[in-house]
Amino acid sequence: MTGEELLVVGKPLRRVDALDKVTGQGIYTGDLKFPDMLHAKVKRSEHAHARILRIETSEAESLPGVIRIFTSKDVPGENNVGVIVPDQPVFAEDTVRHYGDAVAMVVAESEDLVRKAVDLIKVDYDVMPGVFDPEEAMLPNSPLVHPDGKYGNEGNVLSKMGYEKGDVEKGFRDADIIVEEEYRPGYQEHAFIETERCIATSDGRNVTVYGSLQCPFYVRDAVAGALGIPRARIRIIQTAIGGAFGGKEDVPSELCARAALAAYILRRPVRKIRSREDSIVMHTKRHPMIIRHRLGATREGELVAARVEIISDQGAYCSVGKYVQKRAMVHACGAYDIPNSKVDTSFVYTNNILTGAFRGFGGPQVAVASELQMDELARRLGMDPLKLRLKNIVEKGGITAKGQNLDNCGKGLRECIEKAANVSQWDEKRDAYEKFNEKMKHSSTGTLNIRKGIGMSSIMYGVALGGPTPDSATSTCQITEDGSVIITTGGTEMGQGAKTVLSQIAAEAVGVPLHYVTILDADTSIVQNSGPSVASRITPVIGEATRRGAKEAVSEISNLACKLLGVNRVRSVIAPDGTPFSVPADAMVKKADIDKFPDKVDYHELVRSCYGEAKLLLGVGFCSTPTLLENGEYRDYYTYSFACHIAEVEVDMDTGRVMVKKLTCANDVGKAINPQTVEGQIEGGAVQGMGYGLMEELVTLNGRILNPSLVDYHIPTSLDAPQITPLIIEEHDSFGPYGAKGIGEPSLIPTPAAVLNAVGHAIGLAVRKTPASPENVWRAIRDHR
């Protein structure tokens, strides 16, 4: 970087898809209609754990308009859609393992018929005892969800992961104070506006699936596996997505495999749209965890040892559980410099709803434990939680609790904490609220029995897919005859603003205004597999591939400009009327004066000349993260982004109701490619995180979800959203495009813990589970009396 002014990057430009969305022009899967289209719906399991004795379909089949009923027998390929472990069937074979299992699927001429026919399918079951508590599931005699060892599982324990650094026992021996508590962050439902959906078409040889998909290549692989045909004959096309949050990561695989199977066999388009109830009952949730956290410190508040044990309910299938497990393990001790640490995690099969990807990927849960621990320790030491954190955060040049040398990042955290504390007036409020609460305790006359609190949470977040393998991505850039630019990547726009940010990166690299760039929707037959759209990796990893591809595509144009201007290096200037020009790199010319500046070449002329001279204006960008070190070791994550959120709450002591009044959210994003979309991410993430901390409760009873509707599962509404102040911190990253790191998940991860710490400050005792719903807070207060 030569300190040149950026043309497009770093500007709060309007999202490229904004108009389409607000005017209703965007094409979603539900808007697509095909001639002769059929409809499909599955018959869900009626038990949490049972053997299937017989599936009686004749009555359903006899309904006029019902085309066919599919079961596991009809799957020509492998009856599996699991992405990591082949444990998840397209259709249940002889056993159902949770209520969301599909036993059969009806395909019929109308949605109404489909529903009626599903009700007419009769399944005989031999009901088996189920296991619904992960700790019980670990006991020797508990019912097995899968046969022992079949998927590398030991009993019901799908997987164990852990590490030890230093000497933990000695660390605790040396500690003056030890805080040990148990935390229970719960489930969370994605509650995207648009439920899962797809349409499959086939001529009996090739298969095309349109859908609301976060990771089209996962779907391609699952469909290929289930149909037993090569991936090249399958084309997955992503439509506009009405929200995903991780819930459309591997989830669409089963949905699309079923629809594709029907289309492939029947040679007619088949549409599958999940009802809200099917959606909530069938798709993955955020992993609930039991976290036992032991933290040792000196009298001065220096952390010396941490011991964390995590048990998580994986539900019936692995989904991406092992990846969540790894992230939870690496982040379990928080963003602190702790010389001795030991973490053990067990992810355990049960007959509950399966758990998987959800924005934050284990991060919010472990932050609830580690951040409430910090506040507990601060309380016991009589220290300000802010000071305790500043004393212990891991910074550039330091070693993370897991043992990674932070040689390439780590300045952002202190800045986040200090800025958030400053803007929220932490010191003053902490004091004022304590005085207010003291006064309230002794006043008996007021009608409202309110307490106020302010709490914080600071986190680090490993950007993109973790080691040992580097994270990589590909992107192509094509400059057309009129100078407009086409970008392909496998990354998907799911509402987060990917198209806008990638367009800005490409426009910057080519040197043209934003509207010159078109990002193609992911289509697995056209775009490259750039890895999944997860892990906050689109901007830093796919964005870097895009930047490189664009640079390569424009290289002949730059060469020609250099030749014409007689210089070695050129840069772009966009005139006030929007025309891009090349000028010598060191030319001291401002955009407003470009008209009168002689040493310039019009970009369009350059493009035309390049085409005239038969030059290739196509670039293939590839990048892989600096995960591997020269000494053969690897980084857990190639870089980290940091955040500190501060919450202010009011708690009604009589009803337990918590009102979040303010959230001050400082997030280090490396470089805000588009500050407006970054703020959007921070606000959205913070509200979703607040929902997790306070309101969202999936009520289950023996594996059955009792509130599978958005009337009964409460996500926050705009009336619940507090005043949010997003603060953008930029610790330049040496790998990401223009220094960018990810923001999608770290916008949510700190919020639940910040809110819980504020509640703790207000009521004087910790609520160690989510959600801190009115009834849960009321119970905590009452049990304490």
Place this chain on the structure above:
Amino acid sequence: MRDFIIHEPDNIGGACSLLLEFGTQARIIAGGTDLLVDLKQHNIEISHLVSLAKIGGLKSITTIGDEIRIGALVSLNEVAESLTVKKRLRALCKAAASMASKQIRNQGTIGGNIASAVPSADLPPALLAAGAHVIITSGESERKVPMSNFFYGPRKTVLAVGEILTQVVIPSIGKKTAIIYKKFKLRGANALAVASVATRITVAGNLIKEGRIVLGAVAPVPMIAELASEMLAGQIPSHNLFFRVAEAAAAEAKPISDIRGSREYRKELIQVLTKQSLDEAFKRATGGGD
């Protein structure tokens, strides 16, 4: 959703005869915000809907002296924003404003909210506290039913096949009287009551002349807490009294445990809401603002 035929009669008599003709195969539709959910979720299967939309005279709020008459088709937002109602029974406006979301309040009606007879419905407690009655017509004859006799179970009312609720009549509230509605819900919008209380107090001199406490969402029907209400009559108001009345109201409540709250918690809420509403009602009845 099963196919159905919508009838849009332009007079009450026509509506009643359609309802009689199709019997259990027909339902009245007003705003449809309860009914369509039931139809889509297949809780009810019918083939005829009788819309009230084209019938005149059901959409106005009028007064005769201090009595208010609200037509069954008046929307929840119209109730919430009506100056006429605000002046006489502000608690009803507050109850209406606390419901659902703006879109649903534009669509849903007062008649539908009452006729649905959902235990957590927001308008009935305030109406019971106000001593309101409803006018029911069968096309041929009309009858007047006090709100306190209207419900007899969840989704069960005195309405017979062929009958339509046409008006809600709220009598003059009188001087030195205040009614307060308190609702506890789990989020800012689109949330049903976990528990609710409507409290009415009339003061005379230094004493409470009489009071009425109505509980919502804690029994099969909105219920008057009789014992708690009686404890107020003729008493000198005090925190202590209000506290004991609130305890009594909680004791009378008969909540169930469900996904919105346990029985125990709901009783606690009734106590808290009753106490709060008594404090506020007393303050207002004695001339204090709110």
